[in-house]
Amino acid sequence: MTVLLYGAPYSVYTRSARLALSEKGVDYTLEMVDVHGPGGLPPEHLTRQPFGKIPAFEHDGFALFETAAILRYVDEAFAGPALQPTDAKARARMNQAISVCDSYLYPHGVWGIFVERVSKARRGVAADEQKVASSLPKAAACHAVLAEILGDQGYLCGAAMSLADLHAAPMLACLAMTEEGRSMMMAHPQLAQWWQRMAARASMAQTRAITDV
Numbered sequence: 075m076t077v078l079l080y081g082a083p084y085s086v087y088t089r090s091a092r093l094a095l096s097e098k099g100v101d102y103t104l105e106m107v108d109v110h111g112p113g114g115l116p117p118e119h120l121t122r123q124p125f126g127k128i129p130a131f132e133h134d135g136f137a138l139f140e141t142a143a144i145l146r147y148v149d150e151a152f153a154g155p156a157l158q159p160t161d162a163k164a165r166a167r168m169n170q171a172i173s174v175c176d177s178y179l180y181p182h183g184v185w186g187i188f189v190e191r192v193s194k195a196r197r198g199v200a201a202d203e204q205k206v207a208s209s210l211p212k213a214a215a216c217h218a219v220l221a222e223i224l225g226d227q228g229y230l231c232g233a234a235m236s237l238a239d240l241h242a243a244p245m246l247a248c249l250a251m252t253e254e255g256r257s258m259m260m261a262h263p264q265l266a267q268w269w270q271r272m273a274a275r276a277s278m279a280q281t282r283a284i285t286d287v
């Protein structure tokens with residue numbers, strides 16, 4: 075069996091796919107595709123992901139892109155602990171949390187805050203304060219929604235970990251590196267406890283990258 079993941083350790087979406095593979099106990103090879111490298115996007119990557127994004131995935135010749143689809147496939151195609159609840163309402167919440175991460179947390183939390191505060195600082199570039207200010211309320215709303223979905227459960231969609239946790243954790247790991255992200259998290263004590271639980275998982279340690287060193 076061959077499982078290939080094309081992506082980069084710094085990418086939050088690549089990390090979500092790696093977390094799912096790791097939690098399922100699937101052996102895979104990470105083929106480095108550096109979309110932000112000096113040479114730009116390697117042109118051959120467009121044959122795997124026509125929009126030039128990472129990750130892309132392949133299992134014994136079956137090629138797939140879009141992280142949410144990869145995560146569902148990994149859960150359904152491989153043995154290991156189930157990563158999707160069977161209850162219709164819990165599953166709907168899982169899909170809602172994933173969609174909130176994709177639509178709002180990624181653009182406003184990762185790009186609007188983490189990239190402005192952390193990535194740009196590493197390059198010696200000043201943050202665009204207007205961009206940060208306009209992203210803050212939306213990132214805060216993401217935290218509030220995730221905290222509401224979590225409630226007093228151990229994981230986002232119940233007592234067991236689900237794909238929603240694996241989708242959200244890499245993005246929140248980025249935010250946890252910023253002052254703003256930490257205070258948004260601390261505003262929701264249950265979410266802060268959930269974060270500690272996620273951060274302690276072996277899969278998170280195995281996939282730690284420049285985003286949360």
Ligand SMILES: N[C@@H](CCC(=O)N[C@@H](CS)C(=O)NCC(=O)O)C(=O)O
Nearest residue numbers: 085086087109127128129140141142
């Ligand atoms: N909808 C895609 C989004 C993936 C995505 O945005 N990946 C980022 C890295 S975390 C990327 O490839 N960015 C490169 C770019 O936008 O040029 C998915 O779910 O896989």
